Amino acid sequence: MDARLNNSNVSEPTLDTDRMRDIVLVRIATAGKTLIRADLTRELQPLASHIASPTAWSVLLDRDLAALADAGLVTIKPLGVTATEPGLKRAALVLGLPNLPRTWADAKGGRLMVKALGLDSLAARRMKALLKADGLRNAIVLKAFGLKMRTLPSPARIRVELARLALSRAFGNTAPPDVAGRSGLSAKAGRNLAGRLANPPRDFPTDSRLVGALAAEHVGSAKQDLDALQLALLRRYVTKGAIATPAQARPSKGKVATKRQSPRHAPRIAGAIPVTSLDTHLPSVSQSIERSTKPPMGQLSEIVRPDFPGFVIAVRQLADTVADGWSGNRKAFVSRVWRALADRYPGWQLSEIEFKGMLAEAHRVGELLLANADLKDGASIADVQASAIVYKNTIFHYVRVDD
Structure with missing residues (x-):
């Protein structure tokens, strides 16, 4: 998972000299012969193309080749470059292998x-x-x-x-x-x-x-x-x-980028990194579950997902308000509970598929009880279709309500 940052200035990524130089050496060592300088430049330039222009890359490669030659790892010839015996051993060490792979494709992949x-x-x-x-x-x-x-x-x-x-x-x-x-x-x-x-x-x-x-x-x-x-x-x-x-x-052209703006979009599920929104914090299960409201414009707060007990309590309460049936046999269509929950707790930022998955999990551990519908009831066909949860080869449509 990757955290998306808020809009702020961040430093442009810079090339790690040691890592790039190691890759240059491995490419030369796995050639098995003199590697034409133009081919080396063309093959490895894409690795730095996101931060360096072709001109800047050529300068960087010259620097790396000179450093490798000074260390006795490569020999620079008029048209190309060849790895020395110490260079071959060093390339294998870079890869953590006793011997070099036969080809560059094997080493890279x-x-x-x-x-x-x-x-x-x-x-x-x-x-x-x-x-x-x-x-x-x-x-x-x-x-x-x-x-x-x-x-x-x-x-x-x-x-x-x-x-x-x-x-x-x-x-x-x-x-x-x-x-x-x-x-x-x-x-x-x-x-x-x-x-x-x-x-x-x-x-x-x-x-x-x-x-x-x-x-x-x-x-x-x-x-x-x-x-x-x-x-x-x-x-x-x-x-x-x-x-x-x-x-x-x-x-x-001729420069390595220095600064840029970070992306503003955050992933739908942010994991440990909270996403900011204009929705308020939702109450924990230890508090009464009340309708969330929005703070004054421009005031940010974190989106807080419901905890497991809080979700169960909210579903039970909302199902009770939209349930049909009689005492001892009251149940609410999943679709109606979903609409009620999405309206009452917009700050939870749940999708319908997440909601249904959470219902199935609560059913699995016995905190909620799901039931299936009578498919012969044509009057409720829209709710039946919208409510369907396929779970363990059974299709559920209702949340049962305790009296």
Whole structure:
């Protein structure tokens, strides 16, 4: 996850000299022959193109080559550059390997990706998966959202974990420890819930599309293919994590950019970083749950998600106001409870899919009781369709109300 900052001046990312120089050395060492200077310039320039113009990059590369030559790691020739024996050993050491990979593609897609992701202890089998687009996307998302899995995960398994994370955040990270631990949500519902983690929040047709979009978003790439993700990760690596967005101005010719404005948009679910809004703090469960109001214009406050007990209390109270039926058999359509809650507590900033996921979780632990509707009742078909929650092969439509 990445925190989005409020609008303020921040320093432009600068190139990490040591990291960039190591990459230059590895590229030369894995060439297996004299590497033409023009080819070296063309291949590595994209790594710094977000902060340096082509002219500035040429100057930086000259500096790195001179430093490597002075250290006895490369030999500069009229048309190209070659790694020396000490240079080959140093390149292998940079990658943390006893011997150099056979090709630049193997070095870039393997150990350099491991270093860029900060996964130095990654097992060999998992590192091999990084050489493919799907494997790299998966690894980026696991790292970005702090998900830990013992085996190589499929997009479906990652979706389950992302849905759990989204649901936990919807509860303000106060849900029971095993929140959605035995998730009974359908694949579509779980995917839509996980889609709340995207910026902007949106639904995805497949698990692979979900994982791909989140991976590209995290590293600041407009594309999801292997080359684009590798480039974005290496750009972050050589600037120690900083990303320049497409909306930001490119540096002028011959200069390295110095300052820019940070993006103003915050992700839908901000995690530990509070999002600011004109909505007021919502009361905790220890207080009476009252309708939230807005402070005077220009006065900011944090968006606070409901805790688990507070959500249950609010749903029970609101369901009681919109319930139908008779004593002992009163129940409220989920859609009506949702509309009432969205109107009464706008500061919670919940989406409908989050609300339904929270209802299912409260039902799972026995704090709320859901029920299904009589599908023969044509008069309520709109509410039936809008209320549907698919959970453990059952479709629920009602929240039961205790008398």
